[in-house]
Amino acid sequence: MPKDYVDINTYLVELQNGNIDALASIYLLTKTKVFSTCLAILKDKGLAEDVMQSTYIRVREKINYYQIGTNGYAWITTIARNLSLNEYNKNSKITSTDFTEKEYLLSSENEASFNEMPIFKIAKEVLSNEELEIVMLYVVSGYKHREIAKILKKPLGTILWSYNNSLKKLKKAIKNKEV
Amino acid sequence: MKKKDIKQMLKTEIEQNVPDVLSKVLSTPVKVEEFKKETSPDKKPYFQFRYLYLSLVMCAILVIGIGFFLPGVKSNNVLTPDATNEEYTITTTIGVEDYTANIVTSNLNNVLSISILHNDFVYTLQNANNLTDAITKVINYLQNENALQSNSSITLAVLASINDKTEQSFNEVKTSLQNVLESKGLIDVEIKY
Numbered sequence: 001m002p003k004d005y006v007d008i009n010t011y012l013v014e015l016q017n018g019n020i021d022a023l024a025s026i027y028l029l030t031k032t033k034v035f036s037t038c039l040a041i042l043k044d045k046g047l048a049e050d051v052m053q054s055t056y057i058r059v060r061e062k063i064n065y066y067q068i069g070t071n072g073y074a075w076i077t078t079i080a081r082n083l084s085l086n087e088y089n090k091n092s093k094i095t096s097t098d099f100t101e102k103e104y105l106l107s108s109e110n111e112a113s114f115n116e117m118p119i120f121k122i123a124k125e126v127l128s129n130e131e132l133e134i135v136m137l138y139v140v141s142g143y144k145h146r147e148i149a150k151i152l153k154k155p156l157g158t159i160l161w162s163y164n165n166s167l168k169k170l171k172k173a174i175k176n177k178e179v
Numbered sequence: 180m181k182k183k184d185i186k187q188m189l190k191t192e193i194e195q196n197v198p199d200v201l202s203k204v205l206s207t208p209v210k211v212e213e214f215k216k217e218t219s220p221d222k223k224p225y226f227q228f229r230y231l232y233l234s235l236v237m238c239a240i241l242v243i244g245i246g247f248f249l250p251g252v253k254s255n256n257v258l259t260p261d262a263t264n265e266e267y268t269i270t271t272t273i274g275v276e277d278y279t280a281n282i283v284t285s286n287l288n289n290v291l292s293i294s295i296l297h298n299d300f301v302y303t304l305q306n307a308n309n310l311t312d313a314i315t316k317v318i319n320y321l322q323n324e325n326a327l328q329s330n331s332s333i334t335l336a337v338l339a340s341i342n343d344k345t346e347q348s349f350n351e352v353k354t355s356l357q358n359v360l361e362s363k364g365l366i367d368v369e370i371k372y
Contacts, residue, residue, distance in 0.1 A: 020205070023201075023204070023205065024201060024205075027201045027204070031197050031201075032193065032194055035193065035197045035198065036193050039193070045196065045198075049198040049200060052198065052200050053200040053203050053204055053207075056201070056204040057204055057209055060209040061209055061210065061212055062212055063211060064211065064212060064213060064214040065212070117192045118192070119188050119189045119192055120189060120192060120193065123189065135189070136193070139186045139189050139190055140189065140190050140193045167182050167185065170185055171180065171182055171185060174180055174185060
């Protein structure tokens with residue numbers, strides 16, 4: 001088992017035993033993975049931040065359900081993914097009739113947050129939801145293709161093909177923007 | 180720009196934008212849930228019985244299916260059912276004076292055709308349910324033609340497409356013919372083989 005996995009396991013066991021300080025270590029080890037997972041699904045920095053917070057609260061609540069020896073990263077990522085999907089589904093059912101609110105969401109804060117992340121902005125425009133999730137899980141979260149296949153419950157071949165295809169699309173889109 | 184650079188840039192920009200939510204998480208009061216097994220004890224038998232019922236239904240369907248398609252258990256098999264799955268044809272020839280009746284059956288009891296040859300003419304009789312029925316029809320025809328009387332002589336020949344079956348089939352046909360003749364009161368008829 002990789003050293004990182006052993007560390008996260010140790011901290012999760014400590015948290016199970018009631019040591020709340022272990023949460024800070026878990027947070028430091030997983031914050032990028034959790035944020036990228038939420039961002040890939042929600043495509044909104046503000047929402048991703050809220051869900052990220054909910055994820056760690058859920059980790060604290062459900063820590064006794066964690067099975068010692070299993071992949072702690074995958075357990076936390078799955079929580080983040082499920083919460084993000086719930087949030088995404090909830091938001092997709094809401095249609096805003098307030099045009100000023102819509103304009104605000106589209107233009108000001110949201111737009112500004114994506115100006116800080118130009119590559120992600122292009123990625124969310126050119127890639128499908130699933131493709132973006134695969135790229136984020138591989139590139140940012142550092143999961144292996146095999147692990148992504150397990151998290152997304154897809155065949156390994158599909159993940160590999162989708163990942164390579166996504167990078168080609170992204171490369172082409174960035175090239176076009178530069179021109 | 181290379182793929183490697185794109186990946187690195189994407190990773191860096193996400194890492195730089197990760198919000199800090201730890202203080203909020205730590206300040207939120209949380210009630211840690213006690214671990215409970217997902218399945219309650221009263222649910223377990225339900226699942227076990229459900230699969231048991233399903234298995235029983237499947238078995239019943241399988242048994243009915245096999246029974247339906249098995250050869251030799253059809254309702255029209257009045258004589259000895261054929262225990263083997265081997266298919267063969269039997270040609271039974273009944274000769275009375277210048278009448279020659281041919282009954283062709285598949286596996287003894289499945290009658291394929293009944294024909295009577297007389298004076299270079301061939302008469303085809305309506306099909307029968309089984310061999311006994313076919314023999315009865317032939318005897319009726321011969322009686323109507325006044326070819327068969329109580330003192331007549333019948334020549335019987337049986338030929339099966341599988342040699343091993345000839346003797347067994349002959350005995351079956353002979354018994355059947357004798358039964359038909361007795362039922363019609365033609366007890367003095369001589370059967371030649």
